[in-house]
Amino acid sequence: MKRYLRLAGLVLALTPLAYPYGSLLEAAEAAGKSPNGVRYHGGDEIILQGFHWNVVRTAPNNWYSTLAGMAPSIAADGFSAIWMPVPWRDFSSWSDSSNGTSGGGEGYFWHDFNKNGRYGSDSLLKQAASALNGAGVKPIYDVVPNHMNRGYPDKEINLPAGQGLWRNDCADPGNYPNDCDDGDRFVGGDADLNTGHPQNQAMFQQEFANLRNNYGGAGLRFDFVRGYAGERVDSWMGQAHDDGFCVGELWKAPGEYPSWDWRNGASWQQILKDWSDRAKCTIFDFALKERMQNGSVSDWRHGLNGNPDPRWREVAVTFVDNHDTGYSPGPNGGQHHWPLPDHLLKRAYAYILASPGMPVVYWSHMYDWGYGDFIRQLIQIRRAAGIKADSAIQFHAGFSGLVATVSGSQQQLLIALDSNLEGPGQVASGDFSQALTSDNGQVRIWRTGTGTGTGSGGDGDLVSVNFRCDNGVTQPGDSVYAVGNSSELGNWSPAAAVLLSDTSGYPTWRGAISLPAQQALEWKCIIRNESNPTQVKSWQPGANNSLTSAAGASTSGSF
Known part of the structure; x- marks a missing residue:
């Protein structure tokens, strides 16, 4: 979610199942945790963000039907998981007469746990989850435990004022350590829930288990995790879905922390890894996104997914843009708060799909704006090489742009972006062949044969x-x-x-x-x-x- 904005969010997905979910879901999630206890589903997911910001306007009340119908194609395109929209109702609406913009209903000022929302009905959601699971694509639900539409009447969740259930009822000197919650307020705080209150904590735990047991959920994407502690997420997951996938959205620059907080002087990577350590979940790689926005292509090596330590790489969920940061089809072009320039899109997708971390592909890039064939080719290259979240990566100096060797379980990949590298022989030994070239040679990937992935290049008998x-x-x-x-x-x-x-x-x-x-x-x-x-x-x-x-x-x- 946008660092300062009032409406925002994200969504995901994961493997092959069908109703009833119980035993089959558990079997498919046997690889749930990393050796370091991170809930990462084996680290081999390729995730599709299954919506954009304007879906509630371009496909009102019918998006779940779209997802159900496209489930076989999504699987055929190589996605193992899908980040689903917030499944709960959101009756919010807003308008700005000064610039003629309006919105609401995207799920991030949710109303209650009723599933009959602007993406479709409860029954259509179940049909979509069944179709996706049946095709081998695991649903990851976007969830918003921090804030809701407080002013709307007749909520199914009864939260009486004055009992500490609302964050807004607590004294707030400006920073969370002296407040009754354990994170930042959402905008002004008038919509904030006190996630530390036992009633609220139990309420969400029950709903997270419900999404797993009755709506085919393989995991959760936690919105606005700057608003509540990582330890709380770990507790929710431990009680409701311990072997599920989880990822947090921590969009908060170091300079946004108070001067006395150690994170004020830390790196983006350090802040992200700290939250992941406490939540035992993966984390969106905003360290990489920040370098994509503000650095050169050669600076992309400084994302969480390029860290020398595999324990850092394994928690990285990489992305190019999403419903918050990028443009969306429909009114006003969506939110586009931090969009990557178009000329860098192919370079960025080549990098995240050929390097460590778990990549997320934005729906509109895949299915609306003509990048689908390019992304499909990259997914096939990644799968053939056996690249996972913690795969080894080595960056090569002495060239323009970014040059890196990535070692998968089956093949090695050599990536050259905006580079004067002439060929694999300059940085690696072994029998490499061209796997992809695009953008007049500014995007190039080579790979070894289908042997052990050590670079020897032999196909074997x-x-x-x-x-x-x-x-x-x-x-x-x-x-x-x-x-x-x-x-x-x-x-x-x-x-x-x-x-x-x-x-x-x-x-x-x-x-x-x-x-x-x-x-x-x-x-x-x-x-x-x-x-x-x-x-x-x-x-x-x-x-x-x-x-x-x-x-x-x-x-x-x-x-």
Whole structure:
């Protein structure tokens, strides 16, 4: 949310499930925490922000239907998670006659926990969550525990005045340590909830569990975390969704802290990591965003995701723009409080999708403004290389722009942005090939072969592995495919999945696929339209199938 603004927020998503959510959700979230206890879902998410600021005006009351209909395409494009809008009602409205602008209803002055809001109805939300989970895209709900629309009558949540439930009822000398809350006021504070009050804390804990159990939630995106303590988020997650994904939005520059606060003289990275340590959640990489806005391309190395310590990289959720910072289709162009200049957009997406951290792609960049094909290519490159949040990154000096080598589990990537680097041989050994070039050579990525990712470049011997998918009941025009985390299995892109053509034992589907030997792989069965690869009808539920490739090995999954 904008540092000073009165309305704002964000949203996310994550893996393949279907109603009922209980046991399947737990199975899919087995990798929930990092070795350092951070709730990061294995650090391999690629997240789509599933809305923009003007959705409540451009698609009033029907956005959930849009998400449900696009679920197969979102999965086919390579996203494993989706940041959902705030699911609660918001009856707020505002207008500024001086410039003719107006808004309201985006969710950030929420009214109560009723799900019949301006994005759609309760039932449409459940349908969208089911469709997304069924396609293998995990919903992460945007939540606002700090503030609400205090002045609107007839709230389902009864918060009597004068009992400390409202932050505004507390004496405030100007800074939070002497206040009854544990964070900043939202704007003037008249809409603030006292998150420290036991009733409020329990109320949100119950609702967070409800989003998990009844609305397919795989995690939470916490809005305006400058308004409440990281420890409170850790407590909520521990009680309601301990293995879920969580990310905080801490948009607060060091100079905004009081002079006596240690953070006033700290770096953006230090402030973000401190909150993450206390919340045990990931954090939006505003250190990187600040350098994108105010530094040169070479300065992008100073984001949280470029920190030399993997414990810092693993908590970074990287982004280029979102509903708060960037433009949106529709009235007034949305909020656009900190938009990245257009000429840097491809460079920025190439960097976040080829480097450590967990990248978030803004809906409008992906589906409204023509960057979709470029982003799809980058997602495939990232998946094929096996880049994760804590992957190693090495920056190379002596060149213009930014030059970095990133080591994934399968391949190494060499990134050159605005650089005079002539080729991989100047900075790395091994057999690199061009993976992407764009913007007249200002965006270039090379990669090694599909071996161990150490830079040796060998593809290794290919072996034939037997794949089987059981209970693959299909309609005419559909077939069963195998899709997984290697280039031979489509890098989780259904459009590049491998057809299992042996139907002699229908509804069991079989096929032999050639794979590099001794690779640890994960995969799933999907039912997909034969002529339109974006039309995925069903994903295999539950956890991914796993195998180590070897000659004659067999692996199976089931719908």
